[in-house]
Amino acid sequence: MRPVIKFLDEDLIKKIINEAMQILSTLGVEIHNDNVLAMLSDYGMKIEKDTKKVYLNEDIIQRALNSSPASFKLFDVLERETHHFSEYNIYFTPGSAALNILDHSSQKMRKPNTTDYVNYAKLVSRLENIASQSTAFIPADVHEKISDSYRLFLSLLYGEKPVVTGTFTIEAFQIMKELQLAIRGTKENLQEKPLTVFSCCPTSPLRWSDVTSQNVVDCAEYGIPVEFIAMPLSGFMAPVTIVGTLIQHTAETLSGIVISQLDKPGAPMLFGGSPAIFDVRYETTPMGAIETMMIDCAYNEIGKYLGLPTQAYICLSDAKLLDAQAGLESATGATLAALSGINNISGPGMLDFESCQSLEKLVLDNEICGMSLRLIKGIEPKEDFPSQPIFQELLEEQHLLISDHTRKYLKEEQYFPGLVIDRANRSRWKEEGSQTLGERAHREVERLIQEYQPSELSDETKKEMIHLMENEAHRVGQDRLPQRKP
Amino acid sequence: MIILNEIAQSLQKGDHKMVFELTKQAIEQNLSPKEILDDGLIAGMNVIGERFRRHEIFLPDVLVAAKAMYAGMDQLKPLLIQEGIPSRGKIVLGTVQGDLHDIGKNLVGIMLKGAGFEVIDLGKNVPPEKFIETAQTENASVIGMSALLTTTMPMMGRVTEILKEKKLDKKIKTIVGGAPVSEEYARKISADSYGFDAANAVDRVKALFKFN
Numbered sequence: 001m002r003p004v005i006k007f008l009d010e011d012l013i014k015k016i017i018n019e020a021m022q023i024l025s026t027l028g029v030e031i032h033n034d035n036v037l038a039m040l041s042d043y044g045m046k047i048e049k050d051t052k053k054v055y056l057n058e059d060i061i062q063r064a065l066n067s068s069p070a071s072f073k074l075f076d077v078l079e080r081e082t083h084h085f086s087e088y089n090i091y092f093t094p095g096s097a098a099l100n101i102l103d104h105s106s107q108k109m110r111k112p113n114t115t116d117y118v119n120y121a122k123l124v125s126r127l128e129n130i131a132s133q134s135t136a137f138i139p140a141d142v143h144e145k146i147s148d149s150y151r152l153f154l155s156l157l158y159g160e161k162p163v164v165t166g167t168f169t170i171e172a173f174q175i176m177k178e179l180q181l182a183i184r185g186t187k188e189n190l191q192e193k194p195l196t197v198f199s200c201c202p203t204s205p206l207r208w209s210d211v212t213s214q215n216v217v218d219c220a221e222y223g224i225p226v227e228f229i230a231m232p233l234s235g236f237m238a239p240v241t242i243v244g245t246l247i248q249h250t251a252e253t254l255s256g257i258v259i260s261q262l263d264k265p266g267a268p269m270l271f272g273g274s275p276a277i278f279d280v281r282y283e284t285t286p287m288g289a290i291e292t293m294m295i296d297c298a299y300n301e302i303g304k305y306l307g308l309p310t311q312a313y314i315c316l317s318d319a320k321l322l323d324a325q326a327g328l329e330s331a332t333g334a335t336l337a338a339l340s341g342i343n344n345i346s347g348p349g350m351l352d353f354e355s356c357q358s359l360e361k362l363v364l365d366n367e368i369c370g371m372s373l374r375l376i377k378g379i380e381p382k383e384d385f386p387s388q389p390i391f392q393e394l395l396e397e398q399h400l401l402i403s404d405h406t407r408k409y410l411k412e413e414q415y416f417p418g419l420v421i422d423r424a425n426r427s428r429w430k431e432e433g434s435q436t437l438g439e440r441a442h443r444e445v446e447r448l449i450q451e452y453q454p455s456e457l458s459d460e461t462k463k464e465m466i467h468l469m470e471n472e473a474h475r476v477g478q479d480r481l482p483q484r485k486p
Numbered sequence: 487m488i489i490l491n492e493i494a495q496s497l498q499k500g501d502h503k504m505v506f507e508l509t510k511q512a513i514e515q516n517l518s519p520k521e522i523l524d525d526g527l528i529a530g531m532n533v534i535g536e537r538f539r540r541h542e543i544f545l546p547d548v549l550v551a552a553k554a555m556y557a558g559m560d561q562l563k564p565l566l567i568q569e570g571i572p573s574r575g576k577i578v579l580g581t582v583q584g585d586l587h588d589i590g591k592n593l594v595g596i597m598l599k600g601a602g603f604e605v606i607d608l609g610k611n612v613p614p615e616k617f618i619e620t621a622q623t624e625n626a627s628v629i630g631m632s633a634l635l636t637t638t639m640p641m642m643g644r645v646t647e648i649l650k651e652k653k654l655d656k657k658i659k660t661i662v663g664g665a666p667v668s669e670e671y672a673r674k675i676s677a678d679s680y681g682f683d684a685a686n687a688v689d690r691v692k693a694l695f696k697f698n
Contacts, residue, residue: 398592402549410546419541427669427682 001378002088005339007298013305016243020250021058028053029206029255033213036259043262056258064258067265070307072225074132074162075193077183077457082131082162085270085309088341090376091131092334092369093164094124094362095316095350096199098137102351102358104442107321109356111140114482117151121158122452123359123445129369130348130362132197134164137357145476146469149175152196153469154484156183157462160455164227164346166199170211173218175472180224182464183457191223194268197311197344201229201274202252204237213259220264227270227311227344228256233285234295236278242295249275249299257308270344271303272311274354285353288318288329296333297340309343313354315365316347322361322438326351330361331368338372345369360441363448367417374415382409419444454486487517490526493558497530500550502557509558519565527558528574528602535601538685545593548685552600559602574602575695576626580612582641587634590664593684594630601688614644621658628694630687631677633664642667643675650676659694663687 008016030052031037037054041047046055071086083091101112117139124133135151142150148168155163156179167173176196184190200216202208208216219226230252232238234245253271260267276285276292286292296312303310314337317329330347337345348369349362383405384390390405400406420441422429429435435443455462466481473481489512496504505527512522534551537543566573579595581588588610595605606624608616617629629649633639642662649655661679662672672680679694681687 399589401546401593402553407546407550410544416544425682427680428686431682431686 001380002376003339003378004088004341005297005336006301007294008301010305012243013302016246016250016302017306019247020254021061023206023247023251024056024061024255025058026055027206028055029202029208029251030054031208031213031255031259033208033210036208036213036217036263039217039262040258056255060262061254061258064254064261065306067261068257068306068308069266069268071309072194072268074197074225075195076160076162077156077195077455078160079184079193083344085343088376089343090338090341090345090373091343092129092315092345092348092365092372093132094130094134094136095313095347095354095357096134096136096164097166098350098355098357100352100356101137102321102356102360104358104360104438104445109320109352112137112357113141114139114154114484117154118158118485119445119449120357120359120362121155122449123362124161125159125453125455126448126451127363127366129366129373130161132162132164132344133159134346135166136349139482141482143473143476143478145169146172146175146472146478148172149179149472150469150481152176153179153465156180156195156457157465158455160457162195162197164197164199164344166201167211167215170214170218173215175468177218177222177224178468179465180222182461182468187222194223194225197225197227197270199229199272200226200256201231202256204230204232204252205248206252206255208255208259216256216259217263220260220267223264223267225268225270226256226260227272228253229311229313230256230273230275232275234275234277234291235280238275242291242298245275245295246298246302249273249295250302253299253303269308270311271299271306271308272344273299274313274346275299284318286318287313287316287347287350287353288325288333290332293333293336296342297336300337300340300342304341310341311344311346312337312342313346313350314342315345315369316350316354317361318351318353320352320356322351322358322364322441326361327364327368327437330365331371334365334368334372335375338376341376359445360438363418363441363444364420364437367421370415370417382412487512487521487525489515489517490522490529493522493526494530494533497527497551497554497558498533500547500554502550502554505554506557506561509561513561513565519562519569520571522558523562523566523602527555527562531555531600531602535685535688545684548600549596552596555600555602559599573604575628575691576604576606576624577628577630577691578606578608578617578621578624578626579630579632580608580617581610581632581634582638582645583611583613584641585633585635585638586610587664588632590634590684591630591632594632594663594681594687597684597688598630598691601692603691614641614648617645618648618652618654618658622654627657628659628661628691630661630663630691632662633667636666639664639666639671640675642677646676661687661690661694
C-alpha cells in the first residue's frame with residue numbers, strides 16, 4: 001500500500017474551490033496583458049479596461065478544467081521518457097532561480113558564475129534521485145537580459161535530464177524555445193515529447209503581469225508544460241488562515257488554468273505553487289515552516305481533486321548554512337510532499353528563502369529524496385508467507401546475511417544513502433577523518449563532478465545551440481559568452 | 487595464469503560452484519597450491535575487501551564471496567598441509583565468559599576465513615583459560631575475543647593478564663571487539679589490537695600477522 005497523508009476532506013475541498021470561483025467571478029483577476037484580455041473578452045468575459053480586471057465566470061473556469069490534461073510526460077534530451085506526472089507519482093527537481101550560491105571553501109554566499117553553473121549541471125547529471133535539472137541559479141557573468149536563457153542553454157548542453165525553468169522577459173521565450181527546437185527538431189516533436197517545464201508566477205493578490213501571462217500563452221502554443229506558481233503569503237498578502245490562503249491560491253491558479261486552456265485546450269500544466277506563511281517577527285516568508293508545508297500539501301489535494309498533476313516548492317530550507325535546520329526542514333518537506341503525492345517536488349539544494357543554492361546541500365538532499373522515494377513504496381509482503389522456512393533457515397544458519405531471501409530483497413527493501421548520511425560506527429567515522437556532514441558532502445560534490453560523463457546529445461546539436469546562444473548574446477550587446485569547461 | 491584469474495573472477499561473483507570446479511582444474515593442471523591460494527582465491531578476496539571498503543558492495547556480497555573462497559580452500563587445505571605450507575595464520579576466536587552474544591563474533595569468523603585465515607571458533611561463554619589452552623595446543627598466534635556487555639568485558643583483560651603471567655604475551659597476540667569495546671579499552675587491558683567492525687577486524691588481524 002502506498003502511504004498517503006491528507007489534510008482536507010472532500011467537503012472542505014469543494015467549499016474552497018467554490019469560494020475561489022466566486023472570488024474570480026465577483027472580484028475578478030488583474031491581467032496586465034492586452035492579448036490575453038482580448039482573448040478572454042472574445043470568450044465573453046467581462047473586462048474592465050482601466051484596471052485590467054477580468055471577471056471569470058464558473059462556466060469558463062469549468063470549461064478550462066474540462067480540457068486540462070490529467071497527466072503528461074517529460075522526456076530527456078535524448079527523447080527517453082523520464083517523468084509521468086500522474087496520480088501519486090513523484091519526482092524531485094532542484095530549487096530554481098537562486099541569486100546566490102553558498103561557496104563551500106569560504107562558507108559565504110556569493111554571486112554564481114558560469115563555472116559554478118557547469119559544475120551544478122554536471123553534479124545533477126550524477127544524482128540518481130533528482131529526476132530533472134532546474135535552472136537552479138542565475139549566472140552573474142552574463143548580461144542580465146540573457147541570464148534566463150543562458151541557464152537553460154548550459155543545462156541542455158551539459159545535462160541530459162529535462163529542465164524546470166522559466167523566463168524573466170517576454171523576449172527570452174524566443175531563444176528558450178529555439179534551444180529546445182534545436183534538440184527536438186520540430187515543433188510537433190517538442191509538443192509530443194516535452195523537454196522543459198516553465199514556471200509561470202501570478203502575483204498575489206490575484207494579478208498576472210504582462211510577462212507571466214504572455215509566458216503562459218507562449219508555452220501553450222508550443223506544448224511546453226507550465227507550472228503555475230501562485231505565492232499567497234498567509235497573514236500578509238493572503239488571509240492568515242490556511243483555508244483562506246488555499247482559497248486565494250486556488251483562485252490564482254484557476255485563473256492561470258483559464259488563460260492556458262482557452263488559448264490552447266489540452267496544454268499541459270502543473271497545479272503548483274510557492275505559497276508561504278509570513279513570519280511577522282522577521283518579515284520573512286519561511287519555506288521551512290510547517291504551516292507552509294501544510295498549505296503545499298493541501299493545495300496539492302485540491303489540484304488532484306480538480307484532476308491536475310501538481311507541483312510545490314517544499315523540499316528546501318531557510319537556513320543560511322548547511323546546518324541541522326537545513327536538514328530538518330528539507331527532510332520534513334520531502335517526506336510530507338512524498339506522502340502527499342506532489343508530482344513535481346521542487347526545492348533540493350535551496351537555502352535562505354529560495355535565494356541561495358548549495359551544491360553540498362544538493363547531494364545531501366539527493367539522499368533525503370532517496371529516503372522519501374523509499375518511504376512511498378510502503379510495506380509490501382515479499383515471500384514472507386508462510387514464514388516458517390525463513391525462520392528455520394535463520395535458526396539453522398544463525399544469520400540470514402547470505403540467504404537467498406536476503407540477496408533477493410535487500411536492495412528492494414532497504415534504500416542505501418550515499419556517503420553524506422553517516423551510518424558508520426564511531427571508530428570507523430574517526431578512522432575516516434571525523435568528517436562533518438558538510439565535509440562529507442563536499443567530498444561527494446567533488447567526486448561526482450569528477451565522474452561526470454558528457455551529454456550524449458550529438459555534437460552537431462550542441463554546436464547549433466552554442467551558435468543560437470552566441471547570437472542571442474550579440475543581440476543584447478554581449479560580445480562573447482564566458483569561457484566554459486569541457 | 488588465465489585459470490587463476492578465472493578463480494578470482496568467479497570468487498568475486500560469489501559463484502562457489504565455479505570456484506570449486508576451477509580450483510579442481512587448477513590442481514589437476516599441477517599448479518602449486520600456494521599459487522592457487524595467493525593468486526586465485528586471496529587475490530579475488532582482496533578485490534572484494536577493497537570494493538566493500540569503497541561501499542561499492544555490501545556485507546552479503548562479501549560473505550557470499552567468502553563462501554566461494556571456502557569452496558576452493560577446502561580442496562587446497564590437504565595439499566597445503568602435505569607440502570608443509572603454513573596457513574595464512576591461525577586464530578582462536580570466541581565470546582568471553584558470561585556472554586552469550588555471538589553474532590558479531592560469528593561475522594568476524596566468516597570474514598577472517600574469507601581472508602584465508604584458519605579460525606578455531608570456541609563459540610560463546612568461553613572461559614579465559616580455554617582461550618589460552620586452545621591457542622597453545624593449536625599453535626595459534628592470535629586470540630580474538632568479543633563481548634557485548636560491559637559486565638563481561640573485563641574477561642578480556644583476564645585473558646591478557648594470564649598471557650602476561652605465563653609470559654605468552656609475545657607469542658600470542660590478542661584482538662578484542664564488540665559494541666561497548668573501544669580502542670582505549672583495548673589499550674587499557676593491554677590487548678594488542680581492536681577491530682571496530684568485522685572488516686576492520688580482518689585488517690587488524692592482517693596487521694598482527696604483518697600482512698599488507
